[in-house]
Amino acid sequence: xxxxxxxxxxxxxxxxxxxxxxxxxxxxxxxxxxxxxxxxxxxxxxxxxxxxxxxxxxxxxxxxxxxxxxxxxxxxxxxxxxxxxxxxxxxxxxxxxxxxxxxxxxxxxxxxxxxxxxxxxxxxxxxxxxxxxxxxxxxxxxxxxxxxxxxxxxxxxxxxxxxxxxxxxxxxxxxxxxxxxxxxxxxxxxxxxxxxxxxxxxxxxxxxxxxxxxxxxxxxxxxxxxxxxxxxxxxxxxxxxxxxxxxxxxxxxxxxxxxxxxxxxxxxxxxxxxxxxxxxxxxxxxxxxxxxxxxxxxxxxxxxxxxxxxxxxxxxxxxxxxxxxxxxxxxxxxxxxxxxxxxxxxxxxxxxxxxxxxxxxxxxxxxxxxxxxxxxxxxxxxxxxxxxxxxx
Numbered sequence: 001x002x003x004x005x006x007x008x009x010x011x012x013x014x015x016x017x018x019x020x021x022x023x024x025x026x027x028x029x030x031x032x033x034x035x036x037x038x039x040x041x042x043x044x045x046x047x048x049x050x051x052x053x054x055x056x057x058x059x060x061x062x063x064x065x066x067x068x069x070x071x072x073x074x075x076x077x078x079x080x081x082x083x084x085x086x087x088x089x090x091x092x093x094x095x096x097x098x099x100x101x102x103x104x105x106x107x108x109x110x111x112x113x114x115x116x117x118x119x120x121x122x123x124x125x126x127x128x129x130x131x132x133x134x135x136x137x138x139x140x141x142x143x144x145x146x147x148x149x150x151x152x153x154x155x156x157x158x159x160x161x162x163x164x165x166x167x168x169x170x171x172x173x174x175x176x177x178x179x180x181x182x183x184x185x186x187x188x189x190x191x192x193x194x195x196x197x198x199x200x201x202x203x204x205x206x207x208x209x210x211x212x213x214x215x216x217x218x219x220x221x222x223x224x225x226x227x228x229x230x231x232x233x234x235x236x237x238x239x240x241x242x243x244x245x246x247x248x249x250x251x252x253x254x255x256x257x258x259x260x261x262x263x264x265x266x267x268x269x270x271x272x273x274x275x276x277x278x279x280x281x282x283x284x285x286x287x288x289x290x291x292x293x294x295x296x297x298x299x300x301x302x303x304x305x306x307x308x309x310x311x312x313x314x315x316x317x318x319x320x321x322x323x324x325x326x327x328x329x330x331x332x333x334x335x336x337x338x339x340x341x342x343x344x345x346x347x348x349x350x351x352x353x354x355x356x357x358x359x360x361x362x363x364x365x366x367x368x369x370x371x372x373x374x375x376x377x378x379x380x381x382x383x384x385x386x387x388x389x390x391x392x
Contacts, residue, residue, distance in 0.1 A: 004152050017311035024323035025344055032339035034352040035367060037357045039339075042314050043279075043286050044362045045236035050279060051217065051272050058271035067264035072253070075264030083270040084249075091229060091279050092216050093243035097252050100262050102201050103129040105135065105240040108146050108256030109197070109226060110168070113248075114139035119162040120154055121194070122146065123169045125176055128347075130168055130199060135174035144178070146311075147186055155191040168224075171214035172202035174354060177308075177315030179207075182218035193303035205234025206314060207286060211280040235276040239265055286361050292312050292361050295366065299374045304379070317343075318375070326353035332378045338371055 006014075020026040032038065045051060059065070067075035074372035080098060099105035110133025114120055119140040125147075134141050142159065144152045144263065152167070159165065167189055169180045189196045200213035200341075208216040211234070215224045224245040231237040242252060252259060273299060294314045301308050305321040320326045326342035333340045342355045357371070 003090055013249045024327055032334060032341075034337040035337050035338070037371065038341050038365075039358055039360055040202070041236055041360050042202075042290060043235040043236070043281065043283055044360050045234070045276060048236070048279065051275055054271045054275035055268055058268040059272045063163055063266075063271070064270040065266055065268070067266055069108035069264065070259060070260065070262060071187045071264045072318075077267045077270075079267050079270035082262070083274055085161050086274055086277055087229070087241045088243060089208075090169065091145060091227060091241075091243035092219065093214055093245070095228070096241045096243045097249045097256075097259065098239055098241045098265075099259055100265055101238055101258075102199075102228065102232065102240040103132075104258035104262065105230075105242050106130050106199060106227045106257070106259040107133040108252060109242050110134050111136035111257065112252055113137070113226075113253040114166065114231035115164070116140075117162070118164040118166065120166040120168055121159075122150055123173075123180070125173050125346060126168060126170060127174060127199060127201070130170075134168070146173075147178065149181070149188065152185075153188055153192075153329045156188065160192070162216075163341060165192065166197055167194050168197045170199040170201065172200075172207065172313045172315065174315065175317060175343060175354070176363050177311030177317055179203075179214060179312055182214050182224075183221040186221040186224070188223055196222075198224045199230075201233060202313065202315060204229040204231075205280045205283070207291065211283055211287060218365035220271075231273055231276070233248060235273065235280065237273050237276055238269055239273075273289075289361050290359060293361075293363055293365070296365060297357065297359065297368045298310070299373070300368065304372060306375065312318075314355040314359045316359065320353055320355065321351055323353045326355060329355055329375070329378055330381075333354075333371070333374055336374050338374060340371075353390070 013319045057165045069075040084096045084098055088094060114137045118256035120134050121142045121144055122134060124143050124145050128296060142155045144155055166184060169185060185196055198215045199217060203213045205211040207214045213356035215227050226242055226248060228240055228242050290347050294316055297316050298308050298311060309317050309319055311317060321328060326344060330340050330342040340355050342353060343356045348354060
């Protein structure tokens with residue numbers, strides 16, 4: 001019998017939570033073990049003494065610890081203009097605008113830029129922030145199968161009469177770890193009169209000349225209309241920036257609601273991010289090390305029979321299928337001291353639950369071997385569950 005002290009709305013919430021748990025989709029906040037394979041700290045900068053020093057110097061020089069308002073009110077400071085100039089140069093764009101998070105940047109960009117009579121062609125594996133920004137815009141949308149350029153071209157052909165067409169992709173996909181073929185996408189955009197928007201969240205600092213992202217590597221095929229660079233991953237900070245034309249920057253200042261109506265980040269953060277860019281630009285050795293580690297991990301996993309999808313980056317999925325199976329593998333690894341999380345729908349498609357292994361330069365080859373050995377042991381126990389009962 002329902003508890004009369006619990007109101008109807010709370011019972012509704014509890015019912016939905018129970019349904020999530022029944023489908024092995026209920027999530028929890030957990031403090032995970034120390035050997036971390038869930039972090040996006042790709043270049044290991046989150047503990048870098050040079051970033052600590054930049055923060056300390058900014059605070060010692062009197063930088064406020066709070067911004068006190070949005071950038072359009074009291075939160076603007078000269079350090080933000082200095083940082084955005086540096087970010088524009090880093091990304092090879094005319095201008096850059098800093099947002100409080102990658103989610104805010106994508107939602108702000110897409111919801112402000114798109115119009116109801118535009119059509120956006122969005123990869124089926126795009127991040128939720130891209131999806132939500134498109135929804136808020138009211139624009140027409142076509143979701144094409146993940147990196148299926150034939151289907152994308154057919155959709156572009158069928159929607160030739162759209163007022164304005166946009167193609168939206170991630171450069172490195174966060175759950176599959178594969179890279180978008182940006183040269184081919186830029187060629188398609190040019191051929192069908194579309195503009196390309198690229199989310200560089202997992203490529204910034206890791207790929208491209210001086211870590212500028214994959215769009216910088218594809219510039220011989222044209223230029224993306226806009227790119228979103230997240231600063232909380234390889235750059236080990238907070239926030240994100242949109243790079244593009246000066247007109248785009250001024251437009252977003254006036255129309256991007258997450259920018260207009262959010263209190264600005266504290267100005268001392270700008271000093272940290274300036275230092276991070278300086279470090280990343282000279283980090284070729286670390287980038288090579290990271291990609292060598294990921295190639296080693298993929299090779300070992302594939303040799304042992306694990307499915308790593310089309311990963312060719314520092315993100316290596318282990319596709320396990322059922323939600324319960326992914327949760328079981330993750331729990332067993334955590335018991336052995338490995339910080340690994342199970343990724344389940346709706347984050348990934350149904351029946352493609354997985355472990356998302358995320359590498360950093362702090363990992364050693366020995367750590368990777370220990371992780372794969374642990375996965376093999378779990379797999380072997382899974383294959384012989386009746387061994388103990390057979391002795392009865």
